[in-house]
Amino acid sequence: LDRTHVERKVAALAKYASQQHRNYADAEYIWNLARTNGINVGREYAEVFQVYRVVV
Secondary structure, eight states: OOHHHHHHHHHHHHTOGGGTTSGGGOHHHHHHHHHHHHHHHTSSOOOOOOOOOOOO
């Protein structure tokens, strides 16, 4: 991810007023999580996904 991706995610989540009380909708939390995930993969920012099922 680059900075604009994180900015757009923060802006998108801010549109959901019903979710603003949740930690994952807080702008600072989103930025810190993106930085932490980025450190784990050697990038400035990253987002983690989990695969629940793989069909081969």
